[in-house]
Amino acid sequence: MTPVTLHDKTFDSYLSEQTIKERVRELAAQISKDYAGNKGKQSVLFIGILNGAFMFASDLFKELSIDAEISFIKLASYSGTKSTGKVVTAIGLDQDLFGRDIIIIEDIVDTGKTLHEFLPKLQHSQPASLRIATLLHKPEATQYELTLDYVGFAIPNKFVVGYGLDYDGLGRNLREIYQLSGNE
Ligand SMILES: O=P(O)(O)OC[C@H]1O[C@H](OP(=O)(O)OP(=O)(O)O)[C@H](O)[C@@H]1O
């Protein structure tokens, strides 16, 4: 429960390892239930958005009880604690998405710009279905119309780190999620 310092900023403990673990299990159970009917058909394809979603994607994937495949794509729009407003695709997808049931795995939906720009690119490949699973969502910050199908936690509009999320490269290895200290 002690604060952490990354570079020049202090972050307070916000979501404990246990809280995250329990919620990830619940989300995996819900997804497994929703896609149970896919048995015998083509498996569900999860697409994790790098870098931030690697830890959530890994933990969520382990808890699934359905046939599932996973792939990752790298997009980036943040520098420090502010969006640069640019979404860049650095690593592309190699799978054919046509006719597949897809679930995007995100660590956080903040302004919503990343998914707003990325989803049409995926829709272009004509998947059978396209859903979003995000561990965190900042409803007050989201500026785009997005349907978020699986949300771990709705959180206030404060910068968070840990469990895959970084502040200028640091903090991704923290087991808990921390929030930027009140007066920073
Ligand atoms: O809803 P938005 O305002 O677009 O923000 C969400 C995006 O920001 C983070 O990625 P980031 O660009 O920080 O890259 P990273 O995952 O490599 O840290 C996060 O992983 C989301 O992809």
Ligand SMILES: Nc1nc2[nH]cnc2c(=O)[nH]1
């Ligand atoms: N680390 C981190 N990355 C983000 N990308 C968009 N919002 C956030 C946030 O609150 N923390």
